Amino acid sequence: MSEVTKVLIANRGEIACRILRTLDRMAIPGVVVYHSVDADSPAVKTAAESVEIDGPTPVAAYLNVESIIAACKETGSDAVHPGFGFLAENPGFAQRLAEEGITFIGPQPSTIELMGNKVAARSFCMDNCFSLVSSVTEADAGEDFAECARKIGVPILIKAAVGGGGKGMHIVRELDGLDQAIQLAKGEALRSFGNNEVYAERYVEEPRHIEVQVMADHHGNVVHLGERECSIQRRFQKIIEESPAPNLTLELRQRICNTAVEIARKANYLNAGTVEFILAPDGKFYFLEMNTRLQVEHPVTEMVTGLDLVELQLRVARDEYLPLSQDEIKAKGHAIELRLYAEDPENDFLPATGTLLAYRLPAGKGVRIENGFAEGMQVSSAFDPMLAKLIVHGRDRNQAIERALKALDDTLILGVTTNIDYLARILSHPAYTSGQIHTGFIPKYGEDLSPPPLSEEQRNLLLAAAALNSREFTDPAFQVPEPYASLGDWRN
């Protein structure tokens, strides 16, 4: 029987806040670790106990296994929740915790090793006869990798073998660009995940990204919590997710979900995980990868099933039985998650930095917010540029879209460029509202999604607002006392 009496969260931002909430509800003390740049963050302020950790960069601090173990010992934490990103899919970290007698809230190290590595997971699925798109790995092809990749034929997708979040991914549409894409992908993979291994696969045009939430206990029970549609992506990273996936037949949905459960069962999976699939326009679906952790978009599943995934993770970590059988898990209504990013959609989604001069997030019926920032905080380039997640629930997809648009309208973020207006334009696009979505949605509808043009009147109103907000313009010292008398001089 594993003890989980005090949990250290080896993460930051909104996910640290979200895990703290469930711990609090279950009356389990929570501890956060933080780098000094996060000292004023809501996670550190909310936590009853926190430990500062250090590293050559802020990211490196959160990747420092030994200092996290030291923090566990210092605070008497007997379990670690890794959240997502950072050490969440690092088998070495899970192994080190096991050696120290600390419970890792997630799968076994060997499962992370198998399913967390995309290359290993793909060969596992191939050996077990699950469908995959044609591909070649650097590990198998060695020096002939580029040559073998060439033979797949364009379009080719180059990906990092470990990690996620779209880092280290490049589409090659002309073979001339293949070598450069491989080099860039390897460089990004090394910097982001400490491993420069990449692989190449045939890129399916207009595919949908459908993933299935699975949950498994120590007693051989594996269930799925339905699917999520995550096709709205930019730079290979999801920005809008929803559950259930629109326009899927019941039969296809069941086949996809059941395949995910079979894969998890075959892998002796434990705790929460997500099996990702590529769904081609012809209805064929292929295993893409497995994420051996909680996902950023897990709240949409929680909103439709009414379950708390972090609670289930904690219970499973305590060797408890899953409290529900497959038949008892029912989805109600429709949920949509919007990721609010500090980035510029009008400039190739480049990350933006600055001070959050105004930061107001919405509230209301069917609205849930996961947030790690506060007004006045700096958004730096040290971490991923996600500010918050806005999740809405409605009785059906149309109502969920309506609520999402209302929630975005009620959101105000000034001082840092964000994607909130862009998200509203996606939600209002007819192809989105009719559920005609695929991972190429953003490039395909790029022009429709660009901002509405400004009329001359609107432009002048904006310039007027800027002038009247500027001290230089309104400072009495600069005023001309007799405007009419002076106007004539400026007319020409």
Added chain:
Amino acid sequence: MQRRINLLDVHYTVMVVGHPEERWLKVEAGEFQSVALKSMKDGQGIILLGEQNVRMKMAVKGETVYIRAFDRTFTLHIVNPVEQAAQETSGPGNTARAPMPGTVVEIDVAVGARVTKGQSMMTIESMKILTVITAPRDGEVVQVHFEPGATFGKNAALITLSKKEEE
């Protein structure tokens, strides 16, 4: 008071005259119109310009004004006259600038090297994404502003090319 205000990468000459009770505003060579900012509360106010009035959400930092209106969010920058003069004399196109804050990963060119338009000169990393900085035009590298590993802010000059040569 006259200043240039940058909106969506275009500079507009804006002139405001009057006193706190009554002001007029003119954009470029347009007509003067009465202008006022009313009921400013919690960053929200009404802009009156001539016959029009629009509710906007606003925030200010230094000479930058952030506005949410017309289903968009805008950043307007009131150009400092000194900065403006500097930009006009150095001229654009000689310097490759950082599109975002980040770190230098690799430098492919040295001072004195001839580059052709589109040639990769430097690889930078920002939030784990690598971007190749390419030559904006043909020219000769006169200055490389950072060493590998160095960090820089948005718009920092990365590589400067020689002044445009006369044909």
